[in-house]
Amino acid sequence: MSAGLSAAASVRRVISRAPLFLRYLFIIALALGIFALILVAAGKDPFKAYADTFAYTFGNVYGFSELIVRMIPLLLTAVAVAFPARIGMINVGGEGQLYMGAWLASGGALALSGFPAWALLPLMTLLGFIGGAVWAAIPGILRAKKVVNETIATLLLNYVAPMIISYFVFGPWRGVESSSYPQSPAFSDGARLPSFFNTRIHVGLLFALVSLLAYWAIVEKTRWGVQMRAIGGNPEAAERLGIPLVLYMVIVMAIGGGVAGLAGMGEVSAIQGRLRQGLSPGYGFTGFLIAWLAGGNPLGILLMTFLFAVITSVGDILQITQGLPYSVVNILMAVILFVVLGRRSVRRASR
């Protein structure tokens, strides 16, 4: 009996000493196991689902490319969370910022549909960024002025943004083609972000990778990054040393929102080709999870995004082959987070 206890204790010790990579592997495996149990309880075959997913995503080029496509908005929304997190701000509004970026970029696309791509696309990119930036700056200002906590403000605005899209898509921007399914007219060719080869991987991937790189570079290498990390590490000391807290809070939130806005622009320009409802199956929230799990580490964000892209494929597979709603995959995401949260040391102070 005592031998068994000490064996369990030593297993735990080995695991806690194992390199980060292996630890996460263990966590994922554990989560997959728990999820499998839940699926079995629901009368489904998880192993077939896992196998199908593997076959689809790693077994053929197109499947793998779809994985990359999924990663684009996730990388962007993850950076949108990670950047403000460095100064201690919690941006849960990636969803809304994505939508507002999509909205403003769509407005540009529709208004300037005659323009050539080399002029229209950069403009749409800028509009996408601005849309998300403004949507994030509002909660940023509210928090900087100590009026409303940014978590609640961004969450509420998450619900308002899709409604703005819906309003436009049912109203002023309604396309005449299909009256049954509300959507904007299709964008002109000049408004479509190009894709690579025969896949749907689009230029947004560049935005995502550049954003990730810029995030790392700004925070770690620039003088503003030093000040940001000071605010995040000890806001009182930062303030006493003359760092303008309010300015940083608003600008950093705006930049984060802008990056999420780029995700929205990518979705409407490259993937959808028009503005319609339901652009995002929770990219903003998933981005939050990714950033949180990765602890703000850029490489971690990359890996976690890949992982979550695979997980969303599980969701697709479950929907297609096992008749489950896509939303069920949220359970898997939640379980991963539960396992991570549950394993953190009890000594760690809760924020």
Next chain:
Amino acid sequence: MIGVLLRGVLAGSILSGTLLLYATLGEVIVERSGIVNLGLEGILLIGASVAFAIASVTGSAYLGVLAAAAAGGIAMLLFGYLVVGRRANQLATGLAMMFFGMGVSALVGKSFVGGVIAGLPKYRVPWLSYLPWVKGSTLFNWDILVYLAIPVAVLAWWLLFRTRWGLGVRAVGESPTAAFAAGRRPELLQYQALFLGGLLGGVAGAHLSVSLTMTWNEGMTSGRGFIAIALVIFSKWHPLRAIVGAIVFGGAEALQLQLQAQGAQVSPFLLDMLPYILTLAVLIAWGGARRSAAPAGLGRTFYGTE
């Protein structure tokens, strides 16, 4: 015409407000113990799906409500294990609960989408419901959850403000160290508060699926969980004030429906935004003052370094 509109809004606000009230009351109790549950939306979804499923299977909506309450309570115990037992970050855990609720509810409700159930039986209040103006609307013709809503609010108030348990919970929410110094067990009290919150949240979700709409759709709560969280702030963490808040915000929802029914020219989406914008506006207008009404222990987590 105005009379009909008014009646419609009033009737609608009570119906919509009931679910908001139960959800808000649950969250008030939870936050009074010093914990924020951002995953309330998930709890509502779990409640709604479980209620509908059980009601479909057993034919009894009452059993559905009871099952929903139990499911909500259990889910909150899971939440409690993480935030109290493992001292996990409350915000991240709350969001995880939201995901969890979204997924579990989708799974549970899948087989019952499009199903038809009998729903909670409605009871008419004698002679009040036969008044000329009232007749023809849903006023005074409600299911038991609506009738119980205000009494439950009063009960929640009594529990928090007139019992030793409530005093302990509020003390924990203000200052766990002070509560501990006074000989209470903060963690036990928090678990209890969370469980109670889960029961109420489950009931709230149940009301939506087995009474209001008598259907199940994925994500049918549409962010009401977050409105409830804002309502908690709006009502200064006080169960009785929550009644007012629930009616007002229920009214905003009802107004939108009524205007649409009357053929108003305003886009339904702009009206849909009303509750959220209203919430934000209220928080901006009174946020500062409200914040001082928050349980002090909540401030540490929710408001970070402010």
Next chain:
Amino acid sequence: MIWIESLLPMSTETGTLLIEARGIVKRYATVLANDHVDFALRGGEVHALLGENGAGKSTLSRILYGFTQPDAGEILVAGRLAPLRSPHDARALGIGMVFQNFTLIPALSVLENIALFLTNLPPVVRRGDISRRIRRLAGRFGLSVEPSALVRQLSVGDQQKVEILKLLLADARVLILDEPTKVLAPHEVEELFGVFRTLKNEGYAILFITHKLREVLASADRITVMRQGRIAGTRARGEADESALVSLMFGGQADQIPGSGSADTTGGARAAAHTGAALLELRGAGTRAAGSETALRDIDLAVHEGEIVGVAGVSGNGQKELGDLILGLRSARRGSKILHGEDASRWSIGRVRKSGVAFVPEDPLSMAAVPGMSVRENLALGTGRRYARGVTVDWRLLESTMVGSFRRFGFPVPALHAPIRSLSGGNLQRAVIAREMAHDPRLIIALYPTRGLDVMSAVAVRRLLGAVRDSGTGVLLISEDLEELFEMSDRLLVMYGGAIAGEFARGKWSADVVGHLMTGSGRPDGKAEA
């Protein structure tokens, strides 16, 4: 329902020995807080525990309450050995303590706060009964508060009453109060002493800690003075006067401390005071205070080029608020702040610092450093745009400048890439000083700069402050170390209760007078308080 007074574990006859402490030793890291302390408390007396900060009073009282355990020594309660392992043990024996930071819950009512503390509270709170009980006790002892009032609506004085009522309702017979008058207005102090009188007449024992002489003489039956961890002496009422107590508190003859009595010419002094333009002026400055902060009242203060202005005072009398006001973290509700001749009342912190004002705060780790960053990165903070090179920091220039600064003051140069929290307290203080001094500031505001430093480093810091003063920099030196202040200051101010209680030119002060002002007791010749 009838309330039955519980059987009291201690006798309440006046004069009985209630608590006795023998040979108490308590050491914290390098400090010997209590050095073989013997102490006795009797029923029916008001006993004051007097001493400077760091004298060991708080430590002793916490030991008596079971909040801390002594390293050696024993405590007897009512003649029986009582190992007080926790406040629960102490409360069970009828010992209660009111801390400086009240343990009340501001958002709850008086009644609720007291009820929370009761061990025999029924499941459904009988508010009426408790309310009656509160009123009865309140009336008996002059502690009237409205039971339904929220604690945060009460004045600090009333909150204190609630703390006392809390203890009384929980059947305490010994009340220990830590600096109870610190946060009270004069009339509230009178009220409190009235309460003490009533309580002691009923056999309670009151022990209160303070550094304020006047009050001690007005209210205490017996006074125990502590200094540097030891009991300096115990006097009964009438046996001692202010001067005697000041002697006990600050140690021996007043003229043992340099700078007192006649003018002297120790190393830090200047032969002829020749100062230049005013760098900093505060005119009639006043601030608001929240919670446990101290409000500044009508501060008139100036620091000129080439002078060191010392500010003496017991920490907690407004020094922190003064520093924050000058920094710009806090703004004045009235009066003005002038820096380098310009009205700086609305300047941002960045602007204040850029104008050549350096700050050495009282707690460098939490106020001037970011724990998670490296030493090098911390050194870059607060330097404005000086080391900006495009988008990056010119690390090479920063490092060379900073290392030069360290060397200039003879400080060991720390490993620049190490995380700053690996530095010891002293090294961190040195790093902050080196950083602040690196750009030849025109004005230095230093709060307790040598606190926590070893002797050599403290001397080095003092020497550097003297040197920069000689080269034309102005220094505002806020310190609790009278020796240091006497050695360094060209002018000396004394702060008490958020106001300037006295101002002295070099050579015109004495430890005696300063000691009196620091403790709010005015001048020894009986003149009114400054």
